[in-house]
Structure formats: C-alpha cells, structure tokens
Amino acid sequence: MNTIQKIRWNEWLAGIIDGDGYFYVNQKENSVSFEITTHITNAKLLYNIKNILGAGSVKLRSNTQSMRYRVKQRDIIIDILNRVNGKLYNQRRIDQFYAACALTNITPIQSPPLIPNQSAYLAGLIDSDGTITMGVSNASSENSILSGVEGKIQRLIYSRGYHQLTLKINGIDQTHIQLIQQSYGIGAIYKVQPGKKSKTTKPQYLWILRTYEEFSILYELLKKYPLKSVKMHRIRLIPIYFKYKQLKYHCSKKGSLELKQWEKFCRLWHKYSY
Numbered sequence: 007m008n009t010i011q012k013i014r015w016n017e018w019l020a021g022i023i024d025g026d027g028y029f030y031v032n033q034k035e036n037s038v039s040f041e042i043t044t045h046i047t048n049a050k051l052l053y054n055i056k057n058i059l060g061a062g063s064v065k066l067r068s069n070t071q072s073m074r075y076r077v078k079q080r081d082i083i084i085d086i087l088n089r090v091n092g093k094l095y096n097q098r099r100i101d102q103f104y105a106a107c108a109l110t111n112i113t114p115i116q117s118p119p120l121i122p123n124q125s126a127y128l129a130g131l132i133d134s135d136g137t138i139t140m141g142v143s144n145a146s147s148e149n150s151i152l153s154g155v156e157g158k159i160q161r162l163i164y165s166r167g168y169h170q171l172t173l174k175i176n177g178i179d180q181t182h183i184q185l186i187q188q189s190y191g192i193g194a195i196y197k198v199q200p201g202k203k204s205k206t207t208k209p210q211y212l213w214i215l216r217t218y219e220e221f222s223i224l225y226e227l228l229k230k231y232p233l234k235s236v237k238m239h240r241i242r243l244i245p246i247y248f249k250y251k252q253l254k255y256h257c258s259k260k261g262s263l264e265l266k267q268w269e270k271f272c273r274l275w276h277k278y279s280y
Contacts, residue, residue: 007058014126014231015058019086020093021130022055024182025175029083029102031109038106040083041076044134047278048235049073051133059085071280084110091115093127096182121189126231128190133235135175140247140275144168155279162272163265166257171247173215173224183211190227192220218248236278243275 007015022042030039044051052064052075062077077083087106092115094100100117107114121127132138145161145168152160162169177183180197187193198210215221221244228241250256250268258264 016089017093018126018130018133018231018234019055020090021127021132022051022134023086023090023130024094024096024099024127025131025134025136025177027099027134029099029106031102031105033109036109037078038080038083038109039076039078040086040106041074042134043067043072043074044235046071046073047280048133051235054234080110084112087112092117095121095127095185096177097179121185123190123227124230128186129228129231129233131175131186132173132228133233133237135177136173136237137176138173138237138240139171141170141172142168143170155276158279159272159276162275163269169256170216171221171244173221175213176210178206178208178210180211183213186213190223192223221248239278240275243271246271247275 026044027042052073055075056062056064059082061079061082062075064073064075067074094103095117104114140162142161142165149160149164183195187195193213193215196212198212200206215224225244232238233241250271255264255268
C-alpha cells in the first residue's frame with residue numbers, strides 16, 4: 007500500500023468508525039478496546055480491516071446476523087487512533103476518541119469544518135450506515151403476497167412507475183447528518199421519531215438521495231473512492247437503472263425484449279438480498 011492508498015484507506019476507516027465503530031475506555035483498568043460491528047454479508051470488510059491492522063479477531067455474534075471485529079492490543083489501538091485522528095465527524099465517536107487519546111497520550115486533531123470532497127470518508131460511512139434500496143409502492147394482489155427475495159424481484163419487475171431508488175444514511179447525531187448534506191451539497195434531511203417498539207427514545211435523522219442529479223454526483227465520487235462492501239454492487243447498477251428508466255423498459259409489454267432486460271436488471275439488483 008503506497009502513501010496515497012494508505013491515506014484513502016484511513017479516510018475510509020474513519021467513515022466506517024463514525025458509523026459502526028466503538029472505542030471502549032475503562033478508566034479503572036487504564037485500558038481501551040475497539041470494535042466494529044457490521045452485517046454478516048460484509049464479513050469480508052472486517053477481515054480486510056483485520057489484515058491491514060495486523061491484529062484483532064472477527065467473530066459471528068450469537069443469535070444475530072452480524073459480525074464483530076474486536077482488538078485490545080494497545081499498540082494496534084494507538085495505530086487506529088493515529089490513522090483516524092482529524093478525520094471523525096460523529097460527535098458520539100469523537101467523544102469516545104478523545105477519551106481513548108487521553109489514555110494513550112495522543113494529541114487529538116480537530117476535523118475540518120466540512121468533510122473534504124476528495125476523500126474516501128463517505129464511502130466508509132455508506133459501507134457502515136448507508137442503505138441503497140429500490141422501494142415498490144404498488145403491486146398486484148398476486149405479487150404482494152409473494153415472500154422472500156423472489157417476491158421482491160417480482161414486485162420490482164412489474165412495478166412499472168411505482169418504484170423509487172433511494173440511498174440513505176441515518177443517525178441520531180443531527181449535526182453529523184447535516185454536515186454530510188452541507189459538505190456534498192446534495193440530498194434532503196428528514197427527522198423520524200422513534201416507534202413504539204424502538205429501543206431508543208431519540209429521533210433518527212436521515213440523509214436521503216432520490217434524484218438522477220444527486221445519484222450522478224454520488225456515482226462520480228464513488229468511482230474515485232469505491233465502497234468495499236457488497237453495497238458497491240448496487241452503486242455500479244445505478245447508471246444502468248437510469249438508462250433503462252429513460253428508455254421506459256420498466257413499462258414495456260410482457261414478453262418484450264425490453265421487459266426481459268428489465269427483469270435481468272431486477273434480478274441483479276437483488277443478487278445480495280436475503
């Protein structure tokens with residue numbers, strides 16, 4: 007890994023940490039540990055982190071669909087702190103970071119007021135906290151009762167104009183979500199109150215992309231700084247989606263070559279669904 011690659015990887019790691027990372031500081035034991043938890047489909051991502059840092063463990067969490075990378079070696083945690091110093095923007099994570107720095111005698115560097123556009127940070131944040139979906143708002147009674155991935159595919163194939171491509175990043179730190187919008191100049195922010203069955207009482211803030219113009223800007227950015235998770239599969243399909251939408255393949259007659267191409271796209275879209 008050359009110098010530029012190392013800088014980009016560290017920026018990406020900062021995005022991952024702001025989304026799914028955690029610094030645990032135990033003042034009584036004068037110790038600090040670090041972990042990242044992600045969905046099981048992104049296990050490869052955690053092994054990449056483990057291999058580059060050269061230590062830690064990756065384990066499946068019991069009774070969940072998630073994997074966890076954990077490290078306790080002080081020298082590795084110091085390496086992590088130095089790698090992301092001045093690159094974090096989530097206040098909850100910054101507070102943990104500062105506490106870990108105090109314990110390891112590292113001087114914290116304040117992050118820039120805006121996230122640099124020429125940075126892999128957003129890729130890391132999408133890999134951790136991002137969701138890329140194709141929602142269907144209307145389906146036939148026959149397709150609406152189909153379950154599993156095939157049900158999702160069939161509803162999308164025959165959705166015609168009743169589907170919406172969406173990318174969202176969610177969090178409880180309103181300032182962090184607003185900063186994403188301000189830094190990249192795209193997207194809308196929504197506030198969602200917790201539901202009755204929610205484990206938290208705090209509202210969620212969503213940064214959402216929906217338009218062709220927004221996705222075009224995002225796509226050009228992620229061509230330079232690609233995701234490392236399976237979510238990149240859907241990012242690569244975005245130009246094809248908008249091309250087919252412009253040609254109205256999704257509205258073509260049953261049995262036509264155009265609809266068959268649309269069906270092929272829908273199946274590719276759900277390749278990693280579960």
